[in-house]
Amino acid sequence: MTLASVLTAAQMRDAEQVAMAAGVTEYALMERAGAAAAEIIWRAGAKRDLLVLCGPGNNGGDGFVIARLLRARGVPVRVAALGESRTESSRTARAAWNGPIEPLADAAPATQMVDALFGTGLSRGLDTAVADQLAMLTAQASFSYAIDLPSGVETDSGALLSRVPAFGICIALGALKPAHLLYPAAGCFERLLCADIGTEAPDRICRLEPPALAIPAAAAHKYSRGLVAIVGGAMAGASRLASHAAARSGAGMVRHIGLESPIGGPDAIVALQGDEADEVTALLSDQRLAAVVAGPGLGRDDRARARLASVLTCGRPLVLDADALTLLGEENASAVPAGSILTPHEGEFVRLFGDLPGSKIDKALKAARRSGAVIIYKGADCVIAAPDGRAAVATGASSWLSTAGTGDVLAGLVAGRLAVTGDPFRAACEAVWLHGDAARRAGAAFIADDLIMQFPAVIASRL
Ligand SMILES: NC(=O)C1=CN([C@@H]2O[C@H](COP(=O)(O)OP(=O)(O)OC[C@H]3O[C@@H](n4cnc5c(N)ncnc54)[C@H](OP(=O)(O)O)[C@@H]3O)[C@@H](O)[C@H]2O)[C@@H](O)CC1
Ligand SMILES: Nc1ncnc2c1ncn2[C@@H]1O[C@H](COP(=O)(O)OP(=O)(O)O)[C@@H](O)[C@H]1O
Numbered sequence: 221m222t223l224a225s226v227l228t229a230a231q232m233r234d235a236e237q238v239a240m241a242a243g244v245t246e247y248a249l250m251e252r253a254g255a256a257a258a259e260i261i262w263r264a265g266a267k268r269d270l271l272v273l274c275g276p277g278n279n280g281g282d283g284f285v286i287a288r289l290l291r292a293r294g295v296p297v298r299v300a301a302l303g304e305s306r307t308e309s310s311r312t313a314r315a316a317w318n319g320p321i322e323p324l325a326d327a328a329p330a331t332q333m334v335d336a337l338f339g340t341g342l343s344r345g346l347d348t349a350v351a352d353q354l355a356m357l358t359a360q361a362s363f364s365y366a367i368d369l370p371s372g373v374e375t376d377s378g379a380l381l382s383r384v385p386a387f388g389i390c391i392a393l394g395a396l397k398p399a400h401l402l403y404p405a406a407g408c409f410e411r412l413l414c415a416d417i418g419t420e421a422p423d424r425i426c427r428l429e430p431p432a433l434a435i436p437a438a439a440a441h442k443y444s445r446g447l448v449a450i451v452g453g454a455m456a457g458a459s460r461l462a463s464h465a466a467a468r469s470g471a472g473m474v475r476h477i478g479l480e481s482p483i484g485g486p487d488a489i490v491a492l493q494g495d496e497a498d499e500v501t502a503l504l505s506d507q508r509l510a511a512v513v514a515g516p517g518l519g520r521d522d523r524a525r526a527r528l529a530s531v532l533t534c535g536r537p538l539v540l541d542a543d544a545l546t547l548l549g550e551e552n553a554s555a556v557p558a559g560s561i562l563t564p565h566e567g568e569f570v571r572l573f574g575d576l577p578g579s580k581i582d583k584a585l586k587a588a589r590r591s592g593a594v595i596i597y598k599g600a601d602c603v604i605a606a607p608d609g610r611a612a613v614a615t616g617a618s619s620w621l622s623t624a625g626t627g628d629v630l631a632g633l634v635a636g637r638l639a640v641t642g643d644p645f646r647a648a649c650e651a652v653w654l655h656g657d658a659a660r661r662a663g664a665a666f667i668a669d670d671l672i673m674q675f676p677a678v679i680a681s682r683l
């Protein structure tokens with residue numbers, strides 16, 4: 221397991237059981253968790269006065285360990301508790317704290333505040349008085365830390381079960397949980413740090429990490445670098461954006477199959493005219509095509525439907541976005557050839573797959589299994605899911621991405637990386653990361669075209 225692994229509350233408990241079966245006690249894990257968190261707090265806040273809020277479970281137990289260790293380093297520490305400690309380990313930690321304990325309701329603010337009220341054991345929203353007190357103490361503190369999770373967030377979905385304040389640092393214990401990456405919970409802290417407590421678990425679901433890219437082989441040529449085709453339609457601008465993105469993705473060659481000619485944009489893109497579906501079919505019969513994009517600017521009329529039918533039967537790896545997803549949704553998501561990549565935003569996702577149960581990660585995984593395709597479920601939190609159960613979650617992307625055409629750019633970039641790598645899940649992960657980093661570099665108020673100009677530098681940074 222890496223510290224980028226994402227575990228549900230139940231999977232985290234399983235990981236804890238595995239560690240305990242290997243001879244580590246629950247209290248030893250709590251000591252490790254508390255020590256790791258205390259170290260982070262010490263580095264951030266040094267000897268500034270600190271208030272630790274301790275809940276009734278093991279999250280509260282972590283809080284008592286943090287309080288004891290930081291007081292031993294000379295930090296002026298106060299502890300406020302929400303009732304009695306109800307687990308054996310948290311009672312042990314409380315007994316080892318030999319300072320006073322105030323009732324939470326009476327606690328006055330401090331420069332630093334630690335929220336160790338609830339973690340993965342939260343079963344319902346906080347009582348209003350408790351949530352309000354937590355919000356007041358957090359707002360008054362210059363440094364605030366949520367231990368494992370901000371109290372009030374649902375671990376597995378990222379939903380807020382009661383009012384949750386904005387924390388400075390969230391310290392994830394042992395592994396990330398879905399709520400660390402999925403909104404709205406992921407918006408409840410500025411920084412996320414993960415503390416290793418020595419637990420082990422499978423890493424099928426991870427935070428999206430920066431990719432390692434390769435330069436073209438010495439003997440590379442344009443076809444070995446990957447040939448991409450974009451099938452456009454009624455709105456040429458959208459498919460041009462996708463073509464231009466593919467052209468700067470590292471792929472060897474891009475063909476744009478449009479309703480009109482020439483298409484404008486970089487001359488390196490090969491502009492082909494294919495008005496009728498049989499012309500599109502003929503142009504897609506080139507066996508060297510390593511990825512075919514359809515959707516951006518395709519339209520939704522009968523001509524678009526016929527063009528999509530040509531794409532779905534061309535036998536090449538597909539990237540389907542926008543109008544292609546909407547047209548598919550009316551028919552059947554299972555018409556998608558295996559090995560394809562679908563890039564729905566929330567509206568398109570629901571039209572394609574309905575209102576599936578569970579978290580955004582659960583939904584994306586279920587959709588991937590059902591369609592046999594890699595799913596890029598877009599949004600401020602972006603989940604990439606494969607039919608074999610792997611998933612990667614990207615979070616913290618620039619909110620300036622919420623501008624027209626950035627999805628078209630992503631579709632072209634995904635196709636380009638698919639043409640380069642031949643691996644749909646890897647291509648999807650690379651493209652989402654590169655797209656996010658391009659947005660970060662583009663700064664404020666950019667337009668979709670600007671993102672593409674960042675690609676060469678973003679790719680260079682990962683070689
Ligand atoms: N897993 C690991 O490897 C390790 C885990 N560690 C730590 O343990 C944490 C999980 O601990 P935990 O399971 O004891 O749960 P926790 O979040 O403290 O709260 C549960 C208690 O709160 C109660 N309760 C719930 N909601 C409530 C509400 N709204 N209002 C009032 N009460 C409410 C609930 O009672 P009940 O639901 O039965 O009413 C129960 O008594 C985890 O996040 C991490 O910090 C580390 O120590 C080291 C290794
Ligand atoms: N608030 C946001 N924060 C981060 N990324 C966002 C946000 N809103 C949208 N995005 C990203 O921007 C892109 C928008 O795609 P899409 O909705 O298909 O737009 P369009 O159809 O206009 O191209 C996706 O990659 C999505 O993940």
Ligand SMILES: [K+]
Nearest residue numbers: 335338367369
């Ligand atoms: K907490």
